[in-house]
Amino acid sequence: MRLDVESLRAFRAVTACGSITQAAAQLNLTQSAVSWKMKRLEERLGSPLIVRDGRELALTELGVELLEHAEHIVTAHDDAVDSLARSQLEGTVHLGINDELEVDDVAMLLARFRRRHPLVRLHVRIALSGEIAQLVRGGDLDVGLFQVFEPHQRDRVLWTEAIQWIASPTYVPDVTEPLPLVTFGPNSDYRVPMFDALRRAGVEHYVAFESESSVSVRSAVAAGFGVAVINERGVTDECMPWEVPGLEIEMPAVSFVVRVNSRSRTTAVRTLVDEIGQTLR
DSSP, rough: OOOOOHHHHHHHHHHHSSSSHHHHHHHHHHHHHHHHHHHHHHHTTTSOSEETTTTTTEEEEHHHHHHHHHHHHHHHHHHHHHHHTTTOOOOEEEEETTTTTTHEEEEEHHHHHHHHHHTEEEEEEEEOHHHHHHHHHTOOOEEEEEESSSOTOOEEEEEEEEEEEEEEEEOOOOSSSEEEEESSSSSOOHHHHHHHHHHTTTTOOOEEOOOSHHHHHHHHTTTTTOBEEEEGGGGGGGGGGOTTTTTOOOOEEEEEEEOOOOTOOOOOHHHHHHHHHHHHH
16 A cells, blocks of 8 residues: 555645645645545545534544654655755845744744755844835845735735734623724834724724734733734634724725845845745745
């Protein structure tokens, strides 16, 4: 019996994502390609690996056992490929990242880049999008990975998503008092649309908590300090979408982009930008 690595990779992705559709998007494959890989894997093993339990997918006993092996096999394969494909690329790249990106995705990207290009020195800075944009424009950063409301013509857009109001599931506003806000501070790009929407709707408000960290903002919202505006990917079970009473103004969409300093034209920079696009798009 032979189990090919890419079928195991598809199986692992379907298990992690909970659906073939999301797994296909993660692997940059079509749904039919992922379904075919799953079917081939089950045919070789002679037994189902995943069954549908209502609207969710559940692993069979064989699937649970195979998943453990798949994790080791796929990881070992990728580590071997990265090791054998190590380049002689050299240089220094200063990278700025907005902290609203998924930490695991960014960590995986940077770790893989370092394995593949061990002679390239990376300097990474985490900050608000506005600060990252200024540092790229001023030449202090070679590459910026952040969010904007209006992408520049030369930006590489990774994806676009809505921003929305969030609150704790247990939060009940006191309509006799001003609305308490949790914000990213005075330098956040969210501040203008957030305050403008409240002003136009005539909703009284005050800032109860502010932090430049998305983790801190979500924690404050979950603790009931107030409501906040955050990107769609920041929604969690503890920070749910929330409709501000009397506020029917639609919030703008935000795009996550890669922006390169016009003077940063090294091969190391171009290689990092390409790998960002392949991993995070």
